[in-house]
Amino acid sequence: MIQSIGLLEVFLFYLAYFFKLINQKMRGIKTNQLGKGKKEAKTVIVESILKYSSAFIVVVILASTLLNTSFFSNxxxxxxxLVVFGIGTFIFIIxxxxxxxxxxxxxxxxxxxLMVTSGIYRISRNPAFLGFDLTYIGACLAFGNIVLIIFAIFTLIMMHLQILEEEKFLETTFTNEYLIYKNKVSRYFLFF
Known part of the structure; x- marks a missing residue:
């Protein structure tokens, strides 16, 4: 049962992600801009590593789920x-x-x-990243093995570095509007 629910959650999370990506691409919006374009070298490196890390972790999560591996017998x-994974998926979609x-x-x-500050962005500056974080943490609890845990930690670190790069971009692009927002809303959730 845990394995079936895990596979369903992986499917729903990435179905939502790829649906949005394809939908925007069909309307001429370049959604995936990780590691592309003329950006600072550090930004390109962080984005490129994140792109490959977040792609590979999908394979690791799927393999861990299909093999139903876990350090945890409880x-x-x-x-x-699985609940944490589901909450992460829900937050990501919202x-x-x-x-x-x-x-x-x-x-x-x-x-x-546009700078979005409504809805879920009133309580988190980075709810999509929070959603990713929760899905990876949930997957580690449900199907945690050494490979999954290592890749999840690495990808979480890369996502945090990406957030820092995006914050610099937003400060430059939206100046005072973003600084006011940044002082009111936490990076992840509540006090984090």
Whole structure:
């Protein structure tokens, strides 16, 4: 049962992600901008590593789920992992819907995006990243093995570095509007 729910959650998370990506691409919006364009070298490196890390972790999560591997034998802990995974998926989808056509993967180059501060963005500056974080943490609790845990930690670190790069971009692009927003809303959630 845990394995079936885990596979369903992986499917729903990435179905939502690729649906948004394809939908925007069909309308001429370049959504995936990770590691692309003329950006600072550090930004390109962070985005490129994140792109490959987040692609590879999908394979690791799927393999861990299909093999039903876990360090944890406690079924309640594993079930809690699935709940955390589900909450992460829900937050991620809400974040994408709220962003509408301003949602991007990576820092946009010469792209007209709007600063979104409504909906879920009133309680988190980075709810999409929070959604990713929770899905990876949930997957580790439900199907945690050494490979998954290592890749999840690495990808979480890369996502945090990406957030820092995006914050520099937003401060430059939206100046005072972003600084006021940044002082009111936490990076992840509540006090984090």
């Amino acid at each position: 079924q309640i802990l594993r079930a809690l992992g 974040a994408m819907v709220t962003m509408r056509d301003s949602w991007r993967a990576g820092i946009p180059e010469n792209d007209n995006t």
